[in-house]
Amino acid sequence: SLVNCLLQTVMLNFLEGSCLSGLMIHKEQVNLSITNNHGLSLVGEDGTLADTLYKHVRILCWVMTGPNNLEKKARHVKATWSRHCNIVVFISSVDDPDFPTVGLNTKEGRDQLYWKTIRAFHYVMDKHGDEADWFLKADDDTYVIVDNLRWILASHSPEDPVYFGRRFKPYVKQGYMSGGAGYVLSKEALRRFVEGFRTKVCTHTSSVEDLALGQCMEKVGVVAGDSRDTLQRETFHPFVPESHLTGTVSKTFWYWNYCYYPIVQGPQCCSDLAVSFHYVDPSHMYLLEYYTYHLRAFGYKYRYQPPEPNVIQDFNAPDKVETGDIEEKLGVDQQEGEKKSPELNEKL
Amino acid sequence: MMSEGSSFMKGLILGGIFCLVMSFFETFNSGTHSEGHEHLHHHLKPVSKDELQKLSESQMSDWTLQVRVYCLIMVTPKLLVHWATANDTWSKHCDKSVFYTSESSKALEAIDLQEQDEWARLRKAIKHAYENAGDLRWFFVARPTTYAIIENLKYLVLDKDPSQPFYIGHTEKSGELDYVEYDSGIVLSYEAMRRLIEIFKDEDRCPERGHALWKTPEEKQLATCLKYTGVFAENGEDAQGKGLFNKKSVSSLISDSMGQNPADVVEACCSDMAITFGGMSPSQIQVLMYGVYRLRPYGHDFHDSLTFLPPNDSDND
Numbered sequence: 089s090l091v092n093c094l095l096q097t098v099m100l101n102f103l104e105g106s107c108l109s110g111l112m113i114h115k116e117q118v119n120l121s122i123t124n125n126h127g128l129s130l131v132g133e134d135g136t137l138a139d140t141l142y143k144h145v146r147i148l149c150w151v152m153t154g155p156n157n158l159e160k161k162a163r164h165v166k167a168t169w170s171r172h173c174n175i176v177v178f179i180s181s182v183d184d185p186d187f188p189t190v191g192l193n194t195k196e197g198r199d200q201l202y203w204k205t206i207r208a209f210h211y212v213m214d215k216h217g218d219e220a221d222w223f224l225k226a227d228d229d230t231y232v233i234v235d236n237l238r239w240i241l242a243s244h245s246p247e248d249p250v251y252f253g254r255r256f257k258p259y260v261k262q263g264y265m266s267g268g269a270g271y272v273l274s275k276e277a278l279r280r281f282v283e284g285f286r287t288k289v290c291t292h293t294s295s296v297e298d299l300a301l302g303q304c305m306e307k308v309g310v311v312a313g314d315s316r317d318t319l320q321r322e323t324f325h326p327f328v329p330e331s332h333l334t335g336t337v338s339k340t341f342w343y344w345n346y347c348y349y350p351i352v353q354g355p356q357c358c359s360d361l362a363v364s365f366h367y368v369d370p371s372h373m374y375l376l377e378y379y380t381y382h383l384r385a386f387g388y389k390y391r392y393q394p395p396e397p398n399v400i401q402d403f404n405a406p407d408k409v410e411t412g413d414i415e416e417k418l419g420v421d422q423q424e425g426e427k428k429s430p431e432l433n434e435k436l
Numbered sequence: 437m438m439s440e441g442s443s444f445m446k447g448l449i450l451g452g453i454f455c456l457v458m459s460f461f462e463t464f465n466s467g468t469h470s471e472g473h474e475h476l477h478h479h480l481k482p483v484s485k486d487e488l489q490k491l492s493e494s495q496m497s498d499w500t501l502q503v504r505v506y507c508l509i510m511v512t513p514k515l516l517v518h519w520a521t522a523n524d525t526w527s528k529h530c531d532k533s534v535f536y537t538s539e540s541s542k543a544l545e546a547i548d549l550q551e552q553d554e555w556a557r558l559r560k561a562i563k564h565a566y567e568n569a570g571d572l573r574w575f576f577v578a579r580p581t582t583y584a585i586i587e588n589l590k591y592l593v594l595d596k597d598p599s600q601p602f603y604i605g606h607t608e609k610s611g612e613l614d615y616v617e618y619d620s621g622i623v624l625s626y627e628a629m630r631r632l633i634e635i636f637k638d639e640d641r642c643p644e645r646g647h648a649l650w651k652t653p654e655e656k657q658l659a660t661c662l663k664y665t666g667v668f669a670e671n672g673e674d675a676q677g678k679g680l681f682n683k684k685s686v687s688s689l690i691s692d693s694m695g696q697n698p699a700d701v702v703e704a705c706c707s708d709m710a711i712t713f714g715g716m717s718p719s720q721i722q723v724l725m726y727g728v729y730r731l732r733p734y735g736h737d738f739h740d741s742l743t744f745l746p747p748n749d750s751d752n753d
Contacts, residue, residue: 129736130708132485138735167701172733235733333726333752334719355722355752360730374690374701379727382708386591387740388729391753 120188121177121215127235128171130381137396141238142174144399147272148220149173150208153228154180154196158187161228164370168377172234173224175216179208201267201297206285209273213282221246223278226270231368231376236361237272240315240323242397246275251305252315254324254364255348256298262312263348264302268366269324271298273310280308316349317359318395324364325357328372332357360392478614479677480604480670482709483595488741500742502598503590504531506572508561510554511546511580512538518580519544521718525725528747529586531572536561555654556644559636566629573598573626581714582621582683583721585728587744588711589623592672592680594742598625601667603659606681614669615659619683621712622658623672631665638664678707683714686724722752729753 127142129135149170153162162178166187170176181200182191192207194200205225212223222241226232244250251273253265265271273281281304284290290304305312315323325332326343335353337343344351368376491499507530511519519535523544527533535546538557547564551557558577565575574593578584596602602625605616616622624632635642642661646652652660659669672680682689689706697704716724729746730753746753 132738134737134739135735137737138733141735167699233731233733235735239734329723329726329731330719333722336719355726358726360732361734362731371687371690371694374694374705375687376727378686378690378702378705379724380731380733381736382702383706383710383728384708384732384738385585385587385728385744386709387742387744388587389743389745390730390732391746392730394734 120183120185120190121175122166122170122188123175123219124171124173128381138235138238141235141242145222145238145241146174146220147222147224147234147237147241148175148177148212148216149224149226149232149234150177150179150212151226151228151230152201152204152208153178153189155182155184155189156196157228158184158189161370162187162189164373165226165228168373169232169234175220177208177212177216179204179211199295202292202295202300205297205301206292209278209281210285213278217275217278221275222272223275224270224272225267226364227268227366229368230268230270230364230366231373232270232364233362233380236323236359237363239361239394239397240317240363241272242399244274244313248274249276249280249308249310250274250313251277251310252313252324254322254326255312255314256302256346257348258346259299260302260306260312262306264299264305264312266324266326266366267298267301269326270364270366271301271324277305277310280310281305284308314349315363317361317392319356319359319392320349321352321356321359322349323359323362325362326366328365328367329358329362329376360390361394478607478668478670480592480596480602480672481675482592484675487595491741496741499594500744502573503594504572505574505576505586505589506531506565506569507533507584507586508565508575508577509533509535509580510558510561510577511535511544513541515580516541516543517718519546521721522580522583524750525721525752526584526586528750529584529744529753530576532570534561534565534568536564553645555646555652555657558654558658559644562629562632563636566633569626569629575624575626575629576621577618577624578621578712579618582619582712583714583716583724584621584712585710588680588709590742590744591709592711593623593625596625599627601625601628601631601662601665602670603628603662603667604670604672606679606683607669607671610656613656613659613663615656616669617681617683618653618655619714620681622655628662628667631667632658632662635661635665672711674707674709676707680707680709680711682706682710682712685716685720686713687720688715689713725752 127135127139151162151165151170178187178189180189180191181194181196183189190211192204192211194203194207209223224232224237240252251265251271253271254269255263256266257263281290284304284307289307293303294300317323327337331337332353333355365376507527509522509527535544536557537546537548538552539550540546540548549557549560551560576584576589602623603616604623606620607614608617641664674680686706690701693701693705
């Protein structure tokens with residue numbers, strides 16, 4: 089009934105005082121999310137395809153962090169990859185209007201991870217359910233290449249009950265997604281997650297966030313998707329690029345028994361269109377940002393030529409009714425974005 | 437007594453004046469010498485995107501051919517790990533790469549110059565490269581501890597005429613001498629090489645074995661010899677003035693930037709079209725290969741006017 093109460097509060101948003109005193113009521117006057125209003129492009133670059141995907145594959149990123157890690161870790165996420173999300177929310181145990189972070193009345197610690205996760209998904213559903221199509225969870229030491237995530241997701245419908253990440257095989261029949269490597273839920277998957285808690289099909293079963301969520305997903309009929317590229321190379325990675333590329337993950341490590349798909353080490357470990365890496369420290373974040381978005385070889389013809397997702401043609405069709413709605417919403421977001429975080433509207 | 441003393445003094449004064457006059461003449465001469473061959477471009481930048489877009493198809497293909505690079509990689513068995521890494525990675529992007537070693541190694545192929553002295557070895561390598569250049573017109577000299585993105589080197593020299601003398605890299609100053617730092621790689625055009633070969637014959641201005649008690653580093657000896665032929669060091673930089681040749685590793689440069697420009701780490705750090713980095717381990721280089729030649733954000737395209745194909749015999753790019 090505690091959980092029930094919390095859920096009522098979150099869903100109804102402006103409900104006051106009818107819960108036990110331990111729960112925080114979110115009567116928000118301050119917007120604690122960051123809305124970016126367009127994609128970021130480099131000077132001299134043609135970013136039209138990326139911009140099209142930005143408009144039509146809207147991703148809300150929420151980042152698991154805490155008060156002690158804002159300066160050490162979350163700050164660097166904010167300075168790098170999270171700028172490429174449509175909306176980003178930093179989830180902590182306390183509200184911090186300056187950073188900004190959202191506190192959802194949890195404590196800090198590993199045993200709180202699933203509570204944070206449950207409440208974070210309920211929070212983003214409530215606050216931003218209509219403004220995004222896909223909902224990504226990442227840690228403050230995960231590096232995500234959001235443009236590549238859009239490439240994968242563009243071939244799927246947000247109305248399908250599906251979620252993507254680095255698929256692990258133990259414990260859950262269809263597998264579950266690694267928490268550290270980040271995972272993303274479709275809108276329908278998020279709906280079913282929230283509904284699952286309302287009907288108590290899903291509960292706080294354990295603090296092992298990724299496994300517990302995976303078990304809930306299976307119960308509510310959300311499919312564990314295959315996030316590999318067209319050459320069957322993994323896109324979500326549980327370690328830093330060096331570990332995968334140089335094959336230095338020890339054979340006795342848990343990793344070898346966990347991966348759902350065959351493990352490849354060396355250059356074919358990782359897609360050219362990688363989506364995530366984990367255990368990325370701050371200087372590594374900037375390194376990856378430099379390698380992904382800046383450093384390149386002039387005129388080089390990439391070996392891997394990824395196919396364009398078919399839906400691009402749909403997105404570019406001028407007579408789609410939905411496009412108008414999206415522009416409208418974008419217009420609203422633009423204003424909000426400019427008020428709250430003007431520096432995020434700058435092009436690179 | 438007095439007359440002897442005063443003669444001596446007169447002699448001394450005369451001698452002193454004579455010396456002063458001679459040294460004035462010398463500086464005057466070298467002054468005019470350097471003024472005659474003006475420092476037209478101390479900073480060397482790539483061709484602009486606008487210029488590139490104006491090119492015709494045939495000019496494009498002419499330039500693609502002209503800009504091919506001969507890499508001279510100066511190795512020693514002590515640097516075997518770096519030698520192997522260079523062999524497996526960036527050297528494959530050169531149109532021709534030749535490893536020149538001080539002594540042969542069973543593990544890897546190289547031209548054995550059988551020469552322990554570094555300057556003498558460099559001279560021999562340069563002579564060999566010039567004689568075996570075929571129709572290649574650009575030369576890149578590096579140690580295997582340097583990592584190079586050859587496509588970006590080509591971009592830098594794309595619109596430069598190799599029948600003109602060019603000597604490019606990261607420039608440093610030593611007194612009056614501007615020289616290109618060896619650790620971040622040295623670029624020479626065909627004409628610069630030709631002049632160098634000529635001046636090698638001059639044992640006074642460009643000796644093979646130095647007469648001094650101390651050893652001058654090869655990079656300065658090279659600069660001195662080239663200066664006698666009227667070729668001057670130029671600093672390679674991008675359109676924003678950022679240096680393209682680095683002797684530090686990427687992570688080292690990022691760390692520096694985190695300290696100096698915390699609000700703008702990546703922007704302030706390094707050029708998007710960087711050519712060289714140094715001091716990187718083999719695993720860091722694997723990550724760099726992936727970062728340069730593979731990892732990218734979908735939907736961001738550059739439509740470069742020229743195309744460089746991947747090499748035939750590698751799997752990490």
